[in-house]
Amino acid sequence: MNMPVRRPPEIDRALPDFLSYSGNGPCCRKPVKHRSCADSPPHERKGENACCHARGDMADQCDCQARRRSCSGRRRRRFLAGHPIALATLIFLSTGNAEAAPLVNFYIPAGSLARALTRFALQADRQLLFSPELVAGRRVPGIAGPLDPDRALDRLLAGSGLVARRGRGGLFLIETEAAVPAHPSIVPSPGGARTADDIVVTALKRESLLRLTAVSMSAERGTSLSPRGTLDLEGLSRTMPELLSSISGTSQQRLAMRGVYGTGEATVGVYYDETPVNGPAGTTFDPGSVAPDIDLVDVDRVELLRGPQGSLYGASSMGGTLRVLFNQPDPGGWGGEAAAGLDLVSHGRAGGIVSGVVNAPIAADVLAVRGSIYRRRTAGYIDNPRFGLRDVGQVIREGERIAAGWTPHPDVRIMASAMWQRLHADDAGFWNLGGPRYRSNQPTRTPYGSDLGIYNLTLRWNIGPTTLTATGSTYAWDMIRQMDYTAVLAQQRTSLAGCARFAGLAANIDCTAEQRAEYAAYVDSHLPAILYQPMRITSDTAEFRLASNGDGSFSWTVGAFLEQRKDRTESYALRADASDGEIVRPFDIIGLRTIRTRLGQRALFGEITGSIVPGMTATVGARYFRYRRSASGAVPIANAITGTGALSDAAYATKEGGANLKVQLAYRPSSDVLAYLQAAEGFRPGGVNITPALSDAERRYRADRLWSYELGSKIRLNGGAIALDAALYHIDWVDMISAFSSASGAFVYNANIGSADIGGAEIQIAARLPAAELSAKLGYVDARLAEDQAVPSAAGAGRSGDRLPYVPHLSMVLGGVHRIRLAPNIAASLRGDISHVGASASQFNREIAYYQRTPARTFVNVEAAVIWQEWQATLAIRNLFDAIAARRIMSSAFGSERVYSSSPRTLSLKIFRRFR
Known part of the structure; x- marks a missing residue:
């Protein structure tokens, strides 16, 4: 129902004479004589028989209310028809005060910015003034859900080059940004200083504002990652200390969160846009040891x-989920960026990096493509005098990405990417x-190489208060992993079993001298x-889901998920040339075995x-799931030294089903306070071992499972200038999966070892000052075995109370940035970050073979940047104090005391240019 609304006097002071309201109560020019108008100053008077504009103290002298009552809709339409510029202007009125607006359930589908602003004004009861010429050709992805109107408006204008200037009386004028530096960390957002809380996240598989999402999570804009030198998972773990990145081999790493660290399937799910990506199983059935690590170029945001996250993300998210979301094509205009460092x-x-991004509209407001390319070289610093x-x-690292976005209808968007x-x-x-x-x-010399390709097609369709999302992905990942095998074979030099195999003797007969x-x-x-x-993994996934987008008394998400994954590994033991460490060619094969695995999931x-x-x-x-894993192995060439001939050609399979549950209570007494209490379940699929000399039971x-109990809060003080997030949690982990070495040390296999108890706390504090930001992120984890290890290894066993391997007690990041205005269009920033990760061990206790302790490490970065219009130059020093910063010290049958x-210390210079 339309309600008559009084126009504030400020509107007349802000508007030229030819502008008018298209809503209720516009000023008309009907010849109505008002003697008080005759007393108005000449420049505010259109004549004795014309209505005047109320300005300042003259508002009491001019009876504009009488004029409004005398205006008819017919005369308003006649006025607008006679003034094309006025017809192209939209202004909407509200009775509320924009300074303290409550949350509004928005539903604004993707489409043109003009239409989105129109819907925003109606839904938020806000006064907006903009010219259609100013917003023509611009698009927005849409917003939905309970949002603060200021935040919602900020989201609609983000990246458009437009800002909302707030005037008195609640009026917002949509204007072009002033000539100020364009770097995102310098330019204020339309509603005030841009903060991390302004990020719209999709952690719940529907859009929500970060500060109002009852999930323990962090989010970083892509524009804040590059200035810190955060280009990969290692850098991300220094920005987000709750993400533990542990080296598992050359250019390979395992991710963990909240102390949930184990071999087998990954414990942290990794998504690139809508695609979940897992590593290959290899010979040890350990996909989690090779986390996918795509460079963070042209990233919109990262959500951790x-x-x-068992109910929405399923398997391999029992510790958490990492989501990397790239910038999408924008049909609103050309744009791009280039960087060199x-x-x-x-x-x-x-070392160095070069990268480029281009956004190209094909059809205005309908079709666009976006492409990026990069090449980065990380310098080597290790000497081998041998x-x-x-x-x-x-x-x-070399990579490319291309994406196309097609919007055949304002409520339908189709995206394809590779x-x-x-x-x-x-x-x-x-x-x-x-x-x-x-x-x-x-x-020996052991290079490593990988080639990963990911392809995705996604449909999003806003159907009234519901959004339908259908997505399908496929990826293929080829890699060649090489490891020095000298120590493993040399340890078998005096093996009686190896000698018997070599001589072809029966098991109970000893070799002669x-x-x-x-x-x-x-x-x-x-x-x-x-x-x-050589390894290859391929995966096909599909997900279909429906989610509410803000309308209604409750929000919801339902969906179905399918995955078919298969991989193969060929494991050659080859002789190398002692003079240069290279593989002898043609291959001198000592042994060869092959493994094939399949994993099918549906939920x-x-x-x-x-x-x-x-x-x-x-x-x-809730998530109801079933999976089936199968594997087969063959030994075309038996290795007599390690005994691979004992592995017969056979196939094995395992399958399980069940449910992951989640229950949560959230309390929000105000828009600045959120508290929640949650119990959630997670799991990982089990598997099979294709390893010589194992029993059928082995x-x-x-599958291992866990229940997590969490109490969390999100508090905003001083209008959001101070943000405090905190969480306490306890995790009960049962049937924990861990790796064991065979008696010879040449092979590794997985087994369930019992249960573990994990307790911890996390706190994040951010303070935003007029020209600076300060932040602190701290995490504490105490992860221990809850019982003696169920399956003892040949070299020792874990005992109740032992700390879990590679899980430090403390991790933290302290940071700050100070911004300086050097000139009207030149700004500078000074940034410093300190990251710290506590000590950890490689085994449960010192009695287990190959026990190593990785000491605590502290990493200090400093950076200075100068921003001029679309240019930015950055000078940074990473690892300022040249700390060794060992990420892992590892000993095994392959070698001892290896330090990754x-x-x-690295001095970095980077030049960045944005085009729009």
Whole structure:
């Protein structure tokens, strides 16, 4: 129902004479004589028989209310028809005060900015003035859900080059940004200073504002990652300390959160846009050891969801979920950016990056494509005097991404994307303790390479108060992993079992002295050696879901998920040339075994959130799932030294089903305070072991599960200038999966080892000052075995109370940025960050073989940036104090005291240019 609304006097002071309201009560020019108008100043008078404009103190003299009552809709339409410019102007009135607006349930579908602003004004009862010429050709992705109107308006105008200038009386004028530096961290947002709380996230698989989402999570805009040098998972773990990145091999890493660290399937789900990506199983059935790591170029935002996300994200999200969301094509106009950087690494070579992004509209407001390309070289800094090599360990990443967005209807959007990344490391990325810093004694050269391609097609359709999303993805990931195998084979030189296999003797017959000498000579003749493993994984996933988009008394999401994943591994034991460490070609094959695996998953999921009493909501979620994993192995060439011939050609399978549940109560007494209490469940699929000399019982291991109990809060003070997020949690983890070594040390397999108890706390504080921002993120985890290890290894067993491997007690990041205005269109910023990760161990206790302790590490970065219009130049020093910063110290049958560390002190210079 339309209600008559008084126009505030400020509107007349802000508008030229030809502008008028298209809503209720516009000023007309009907000849109505008002003697008070004759007393008005000449420049405010249209004549004695014309209505005047109320200005300042003259408002009491001019009876504009009488004029409004005398105006008819017919005369208003006649006036607008006679003034084309006025007809092209939209102004909407409201009775509320924009300074303290309550949350509004918005439903604004994707479409033109003009239409979106019109709907915003109607739904928020806000006064907006803009010219259609100003917003022509611009589009917005749409917003939905309970939002603060200021935040909603900020979202609609984000990236458009427009701002909302607030005037007195609640009026907002939509104007072009002033000539100020364009760097996102310098330019204020339309509703005030842009903060992280302004981020609209999709953690619940529907849009919601970060500060109003009852999930323990962090979010970072892509525009804030690049200035910090955050281009990969390692850098992201220093920005988000709750994300633990642990090296598992050259250019390979395992992710963990909240102490949920184990072998097997990943414990942290990784999504690139709508595509979940997992690593290959390999010979050890350990997909989680190779987390997908695509460079963070042209990223819109990164969302990190802490704790089990079993109801919405399912398997491999029992510790949390990492979502990387790229910028989407914008049909509103051309744009792009280019960047080039140079890195000078202490103790090593130079590195650098070049990247470019272009956005191209094909049909205005309908179709656009967006492409990006990059090449980055991370300098090597490790020496190998055995071969006279310096500064090895260099890594080159090359990638491209192309995406197309088609909007055939304002409520329908179809997006297609493809991305590729190729990675090559020229040698092992570790060095050895006990010698000079950054020096390796490895007797072979073990480069690593991978080639990953991801393809996705997504449909989003706003159907009234509901959004339908249908997405399908496929990816193929090829990699060649090489490991020094010299130590493994050398340890078998005196093995009686190896000698018996070599001589073809029965198990109960010992070798003679002559046979032992022949066997030892055979082993020596095949040293040094390399384990050469080509691997390929392919996966097809599909998800169909329906979600509420803000209308109605409750919000909900329901959907179905399917996955078919398969991979293959060929594991060659090859002889290497002792003179240069390279593989002898043609291959001198010591042994070859192959493994094939398949994993099929299907699930139905849903979450519903409804109001119980004012300010309190309840959420119930569930995911019903089934999976089947199968594997087969073959040994075309038996390795007599390690005994792979004992593995018969056979196939094994395991399957399980069940449900993940979630229950939550959230209380929001005001828009600045949110508290929630939650219990949630997570799981990972089990699997099979294709490993020699295992019993039938050891061939299979069950899925592991956990329940997490969490109390969290999000508090905003001083109008949002101070943000405080905190969470306390306890996790009960049962049937925990962990890795064991075979008796010979040559093979690794998985088994369920019992239960673990994990307790922890997280706190995030951010303070935003007029020219600076300060932040602190701290996480504490105490993760321990709850019982003695159920399956003891040959070298020892974990006991109740032992800390879980590779889980530090403390991790934190302290940071701050100060902004300085150097000139009307030149600004500068100074930034500093300190990240700290506590010490951890590689085994449950010191009695287990290959126990190593990785000490605590502290990483300090400083940066200075100058921004002029669309240009930015950044000078940064990473690892300011040149700390060793060991990410992992590892010993195994493959080698002892291997140190994987972060790069030494690095001086970085980067030039950035934005085009629009």
